[in-house]
Amino acid sequence: MSRCLISKPDVQGFIERCMVAVGTQPHHARSLAEVLVEGDHRGHYSHGLNRMDMYVKDVQSGICAKDGEPVVEKESAATALVEGKNLLGPVVGNFCMNLAIKKAKEVGIGWVVARGSNHYGIAGYYALQALKENMICTLGTNPISVAAPANDGDSFVLDMATSAVALGKVELYERRGDPIPEGWGCDANGKLSTDPKKVLSGGGLVPIGGSEATGGYKGYGLGMMVEVFCGILAGAQYSNHVRTWKVTDRIANLGQCFVAINPENFAPGFSDRMSDLLSIHRGMEPADPNVPVLTAGDPERMNMKRCDDMGGIPYHINVVNYMNDCAKNIGVSPLLPCDNLISN
Amino acid sequence: MSRCLISKPDVQGFIERCMVAVGTQPHHARSLAEVLVEGDHRGHYSHGLNRMDMYVKDVQSGICAKDGEPVVEKESAATALVEGKNLLGPVVGNFCMNLAIKKAKEVGIGWVVARGSNHYGIAGYYALQALKENMICTLGTNPISVAAPANDGDSFVLDMATSAVALGKVELYERRGDPIPEGWGCDANGKLSTDPKKVLSGGGLVPIGGSEATGGYKGYGLGMMVEVFCGILAGAQYSNHVRTWKVTDRIANLGQCFVAINPENFAPGFSDRMSDLLSIHRGMEPADPNVPVLTAGDPERMNMKRCDDMGGIPYHINVVNYMNDCAKNIGVSPLLPCDNLISN
Numbered sequence: 001m002s003r004c005l006i007s008k009p010d011v012q013g014f015i016e017r018c019m020v021a022v023g024t025q026p027h028h029a030r031s032l033a034e035v036l037v038e039g040d041h042r043g044h045y046s047h048g049l050n051r052m053d054m055y056v057k058d059v060q061s062g063i064c065a066k067d068g069e070p071v072v073e074k075e076s077a078a079t080a081l082v083e084g085k086n087l088l089g090p091v092v093g094n095f096c097m098n099l100a101i102k103k104a105k106e107v108g109i110g111w112v113v114a115r116g117s118n119h120y121g122i123a124g125y126y127a128l129q130a131l132k133e134n135m136i137c138t139l140g141t142n143p144i145s146v147a148a149p150a151n152d153g154d155s156f157v158l159d160m161a162t163s164a165v166a167l168g169k170v171e172l173y174e175r176r177g178d179p180i181p182e183g184w185g186c187d188a189n190g191k192l193s194t195d196p197k198k199v200l201s202g203g204g205l206v207p208i209g210g211s212e213a214t215g216g217y218k219g220y221g222l223g224m225m226v227e228v229f230c231g232i233l234a235g236a237q238y239s240n241h242v243r244t245w246k247v248t249d250r251i252a253n254l255g256q257c258f259v260a261i262n263p264e265n266f267a268p269g270f271s272d273r274m275s276d277l278l279s280i281h282r283g284m285e286p287a288d289p290n291v292p293v294l295t296a297g298d299p300e301r302m303n304m305k306r307c308d309d310m311g312g313i314p315y316h317i318n319v320v321n322y323m324n325d326c327a328k329n330i331g332v333s334p335l336l337p338c339d340n341l342i343s344n
Numbered sequence: 345m346s347r348c349l350i351s352k353p354d355v356q357g358f359i360e361r362c363m364v365a366v367g368t369q370p371h372h373a374r375s376l377a378e379v380l381v382e383g384d385h386r387g388h389y390s391h392g393l394n395r396m397d398m399y400v401k402d403v404q405s406g407i408c409a410k411d412g413e414p415v416v417e418k419e420s421a422a423t424a425l426v427e428g429k430n431l432l433g434p435v436v437g438n439f440c441m442n443l444a445i446k447k448a449k450e451v452g453i454g455w456v457v458a459r460g461s462n463h464y465g466i467a468g469y470y471a472l473q474a475l476k477e478n479m480i481c482t483l484g485t486n487p488i489s490v491a492a493p494a495n496d497g498d499s500f501v502l503d504m505a506t507s508a509v510a511l512g513k514v515e516l517y518e519r520r521g522d523p524i525p526e527g528w529g530c531d532a533n534g535k536l537s538t539d540p541k542k543v544l545s546g547g548g549l550v551p552i553g554g555s556e557a558t559g560g561y562k563g564y565g566l567g568m569m570v571e572v573f574c575g576i577l578a579g580a581q582y583s584n585h586v587r588t589w590k591v592t593d594r595i596a597n598l599g600q601c602f603v604a605i606n607p608e609n610f611a612p613g614f615s616d617r618m619s620d621l622l623s624i625h626r627g628m629e630p631a632d633p634n635v636p637v638l639t640a641g642d643p644e645r646m647n648m649k650r651c652d653d654m655g656g657i658p659y660h661i662n663v664v665n666y667m668n669d670c671a672k673n674i675g676v677s678p679l680l681p682c683d684n685l686i687s688n
Contacts, residue, residue, distance in 0.1 A: 078452055
């Protein structure tokens with residue numbers, strides 16, 4: 001596999017230029033680019049540069065709004081309902097997260113719910129904003145993300161969908177012609193299936209937990225919990241009313257929920273206890289001596305370190321070529337020529 | 345199997361008398377009895393009368409405090425840190441939940457964290473208190489429980505541990521001599537095992553999701569999230585510092601977290617959307633035509649209806665006999681003689 005190494009600022013600038021070329025306000029373009037680059041840097045390529053063309057199309061087609069800013073529709077000392085005005089998801093997300101942090105500084109907690117939003121990249125990005133302020137953060141759309149600060153920059157960062165696995169993993173098995181493990185997906189009749197083709201054609205992913213025997217009803221319940229906190233509480237779309245991303249005949253009107261919690265409002269010594277908790281888990285004897293016990297956020301931390309040591313993010317050459325074609329169509333110069341090819 | 349039918353008030357009175365006999369304050373005994381009876385009524389016998397002897401012993405041995413009331417240690421308009429004073433879990437739980445509801449009425453949300461608490465029965469009990477006030481509620485200790493009100497008394501009530509299944513289920517398979525499904529537990533080396541004996545002797549339950557391949561790391565992350573909101577935020581015990589219930593050489597100092605959210609602070613029409621969401625799910629075509637699609641709280645609702653139709657809760661005769669022996673030891677007259685035996 002051929003990959004080329006591109007620095008974070010170069011990817012950031014490229015995405016900003018593409019978004020501005022189709023009419024996005026520069027500061028909105030910057031918000032989106034930051035979320036996508038962070039996704040790639042943390043190793044979640046499915047939510048990074050790879051999706052830029054979707055956002056470009058959303059703005060080009062007018063299915064996402066370009067102008068205006070989110071507004072607060074209803075507010076108390078600790079809560080807010082925000083109308084996202086159909087702007088790009090990261091614009092709405094940053095607005096809500098900042099508001100939640102502000103309220104948490106004042107009364108210990110900020111619970112902000114948005115409607116009229118769009119896809120906002122990795123959920124963890126917003127949780128990480130609260131970490132910078134030494135706040136705990138929890139939020140959902142379909143994913144659940146929770147971040148909590150420990151000492152010396154260490155932290156717990158959970159960012160997970162409530163399905164057993166991502167759809168991309170099923171696609172990968174299908175391409176390889178391999179059966180998927182039991183408990184990933186079901187066929188069109190709702191029966192668990194290990195045939196990736198059946199899952200992708202009329203079937204679907206199953207909630208975390210898999211079958212009823214292995215607690216799949218818990219994942220189902222968690223998925224509905226996220227619906228309650230987002231679409232239902234916000235008065236946005238929910239359940240089967242939510243359109244897929246590829247539909248362009250109506251706006252998304254997604255609901256999102258952002259919660260910041262100030263540990264200073266609770267027992268002193270929060271970050272010491274967080275560090276202890278992380279140490280306890282990381283110090284446990286692993287089942288496989290070659291695979292140390294990790295905590296949520298560790299794999300991403302390791303990926304970021306690898307990138308930083310290399311001096312950039314390694315992208316598959318096909319992704320870069322595809323995005324360069326996309327840029328060309330809207331009159332934007334390509335990403336730096338991929339002269340920094342790496343092979344691993 | 346022989347079971348006898350006992351009315352809710354009879355069980356309630358019996359538990360109250362036993363607790364008062366060992367020195368519990370009458371209003372604290374009432375709180376505990378209410379939670380335990382609710383557990384049985386909802387069909388969760390593992391968290392009901394079956395556990396009364398544990399609470400009796402806790403008060404008898406002095407490992408739980410009898411006197412005093414919980415106190416607020418730190419407070420803002422939306423948050424509170426409560427010292428549970430080592431009182432019975434339901435006493436602390438009711439205090440915190442009422443405080444969270446009061447704050448949610450005032451500023452839209454109440455986030456209350458307790459330390460110095462003890463085992464408090466089914467988590468769903470507290471979530472249901474918020475429902476009575478038309479509030480959403482979410483909370484955790486080890487379980488996660490979330491309740492949200494819909495129209496006409498209908499609701500969503502999630503109440504789940506973050507392990508794939510309860511330990512009692514593994515014990516049941518061991519007694520029958522059957523292997524357990526893959527993804528329930530592991531052996532002493534941390535490897536997944538289908539041998540219930542290995543899980544029960546030195547092994548343990550695995551988080552929801554099972555193995556790494558089926559998303560077990562998500563359940564692991566959710567379990568840690570609950571630690572953060574409870575033990576860590578409250579400055580109570582957490583992770584491997586938490587003692588098992590059977591240890592009596594030190595107090596439990598459990599941390600618990602109670603959150604009430606007032607839908608009125610967000611988009612109008614919350615309960616209409618909740619009812620629609622529940623209808624969508626219940627109306628889905630089931631994979632097995634004989635097993636309708638349910639939502640969280642439906643199995644418990646069905647169990648309560650069965651009990652109410654029968655005029656009481658059916659208890660296994662062995663449980664009743666065991667508790668009657670326990671009562672005799674502390675000078676309490678037995679549960680009504682089980683003249684209402686049923687066979688199903």
